[in-house]
Amino acid sequence: MTNFLKFPDNSQLSVTDDARLSRLEAGYPSSVAGRVTFSPSTLAVPATGSVLPSGAIAPTGIQATGSTFAFVVQGNFAFTSNGGSITIHWDGSNGSKLLVIRRADGSNYSVLAGSMTIGGLTAGVQYGFSSFVSIAQPQHLSFVQGDAGTPGFAFSPAVTPALISSASRTQRLTTNERITEGLIFFTANVGASGLGTGTYTGQSV
Numbered sequence: 001m002t003n004f005l006k007f008p009d010n011s012q013l014s015v016t017d018d019a020r021l022s023r024l025e026a027g028y029p030s031s032v033a034g035r036v037t038f039s040p041s042t043l044a045v046p047a048t049g050s051v052l053p054s055g056a057i058a059p060t061g062i063q064a065t066g067s068t069f070a071f072v073v074q075g076n077f078a079f080t081s082n083g084g085s086i087t088i089h090w091d092g093s094n095g096s097k098l099l100v101i102r103r104a105d106g107s108n109y110s111v112l113a114g115s116m117t118i119g120g121l122t123a124g125v126q127y128g129f130s131s132f133v134s135i136a137q138p139q140h141l142s143f144v145q146g147d148a149g150t151p152g153f154a155f156s157p158a159v160t161p162a163l164i165s166s167a168s169r170t171q172r173l174t175t176n177e178r179i180t181e182g183l184i185f186f187t188a189n190v191g192a193s194g195l196g197t198g199t200y201t202g203q204s205v
Helices: 159-172
Strands: 028-032 036-038 071-076 078-083 086-089 099-103 108-110 115-118 126-129 131-134 138-141 176-177 184-188 190-194
Touching: 078 184, 108 138, 159 176, 184 190
Parallel strands: none
Antiparallel strands: 028 036, 071 099, 078 086, 078 190, 086 115, 099 108, 126 184, 131 138, 131 176
16 A cells, blocks of 8 residues: 555645655554554553543553753751851851751751851852752752862853853752752852852752
């Protein structure tokens, strides 16, 4: 049945004489002129058990696509500085509050209390920081690699757009949950302290 199913040559959907209608559902055969025909498509039928008797989608057998994100993050970072370094606190000290992540499915967990000092900074300069947790270890806070400081988790005013974009992608990987919406900023100054400026997932500061 050569060219039994095809678009007319003058159709916008026709590129060559080989343009044909094709079913996407590989698991569901169609009947053409009395013959059962299977599509070569790679799209498969839903996995057994993916749909419950009620019609709801079961969580098993479904693979996530896109970014995973917390519904709301409670708590905040605090920052202190001696001019040449910035210390980030998420341990309840210096005005910080312990981080609690609450998901849309009703589950929640707490990030382990901690702090981190980034040295090698310049007094009077504002730096940004990008944080997330891994789905595999949600109690442990992580920071995205920046372009300044030791360790290099600070984002300087000279940071490239490409590095900012890369940081955003890291936060939004399906294996991660972002704590902040982009960067949280703080200026290095002798004796400086505060909460920084920026937005946490689900809340503003």
